[in-house]
Amino acid sequence: MAAVFNLNHHSSVVHWHFFQMSVSNIVVIVLMIVVFVAAILAPFPSGRATGGSS
Amino acid sequence: MSVSEERSWTAAVRERAVGALPPEKLLADKQPSYVASWIYVFGVLSLSSLAVIILSGTILALKGPGWWHFTGIGHFFNSIHLWSVELFFFVMVIHLWGKYWMAAWRGGRKAVWITGTITFVVAIPCALTGYVSQQNFDAQWISTQAKDAMNAAGIGSFFNLLNFGQMYSYHVLLLPAAVVALVIGHVLLVRKHGVVPPFNVPVTTSPASHDGAGPGAQESAS
Numbered sequence: 001m002a003a004v005f006n007l008n009h010h011s012s013v014v015h016w017h018f019f020q021m022s023v024s025n026i027v028v029i030v031l032m033i034v035v036f037v038a039a040i041l042a043p044f045p046s047g048r049a050t051g052g053s054s
Numbered sequence: 055m056s057v058s059e060e061r062s063w064t065a066a067v068r069e070r071a072v073g074a075l076p077p078e079k080l081l082a083d084k085q086p087s088y089v090a091s092w093i094y095v096f097g098v099l100s101l102s103s104l105a106v107i108i109l110s111g112t113i114l115a116l117k118g119p120g121w122w123h124f125t126g127i128g129h130f131f132n133s134i135h136l137w138s139v140e141l142f143f144f145v146m147v148i149h150l151w152g153k154y155w156m157a158a159w160r161g162g163r164k165a166v167w168i169t170g171t172i173t174f175v176v177a178i179p180c181a182l183t184g185y186v187s188q189q190n191f192d193a194q195w196i197s198t199q200a201k202d203a204m205n206a207a208g209i210g211s212f213f214n215l216l217n218f219g220q221m222y223s224y225h226v227l228l229l230p231a232a233v234v235a236l237v238i239g240h241v242l243l244v245r246k247h248g249v250v251p252p253f254n255v256p257v258t259t260s261p262a263s264h265d266g267a268g269p270g271a272q273e274s275a276s
Contacts, residue, residue, distance in 0.1 A: 028144070036148045039092035046090065 075246055082245065088252050093156075096149035097244075103142035104237065108230065110135040115226050119189035139181050146174060158250040161257040166247055169240040173233060180229035186215055187225045197221070 012023040113131050114122050121128040150170070159167040186197040197215040204210040214220060251257060 032144060032147055032151075035144075036093075036151050039096065039148065039152070042092050044090045044092055 075242060080242075080245055085249065086251065086255075088255060089249055093152040094249060096145045096152060099145040100142060100149055101237070101241070103138050103145060104233070106138040107135065107142055108234070110138060111226065111230070123190065135184075139184070143177070143181070146177070150174060153250070156250055156252065160250055161247065163243075163247045163250055166240065166243040166250075169236055169243060173236040173240055176229060176232050176236060180225065180233050183221050183225035183229060187218070187222045189218075 014021055014023060014026060110131050114128075114135055117128060117131075122132040123129075153167065153170065182200070186193045186200065201210065201215040204213075204215060213224070
């Protein structure tokens, strides 16, 4: 089954001085930061006073 | 002393367990109002991802590598297993960031923080041994490269990444058992101490806990 993205090439890497990281890893880290900030700022649905969480 | 007068170890364990975690705390039906924030959701998302990992991994173990490599449904469950692990680490890291910036060890919660941190550390080799358990050329390539890294780090004499049987048993039994045991301990500690409040709420630990006067228990909000 074909991949959604064409994977038949060398991976893309960001290399700047000592810093070297694959683009896919950078994308994941940026996404985590975006979700983290959104989790702090986004309003939580109200109307339910109880509920578990860890 | 008659048998009835002796204090049995089962009674001692029961009393200690119920004292530390009475049923209303173990299965609480209310949370403080500050828990109504998305940042408090990532712990339970980590638990949900772990449940999918365990379930999909169990199915993969039942069916074997021929199934997960050469059948459509096997590919599907293989992908479910991979992407639930990706999601597990994604949400667990956000959970970690949230708790770090909240200083979640306040109010006598240092054991909660420590068990969470150790769980994260143990989960990493648990996931990485999956790469060398795939039974394909990818796994062979990764194991030969990782072997050099382990040897360079000075820990290559304790285990052998080229030993498939050893890595597979690490991946499907030893490390998952450790992660699940740590997660159970972590969640029980969260239930015991309660979730950490924001900085503008006075820090307390739950009144029924035995170590409520631990470090930070009386720390004022900052």
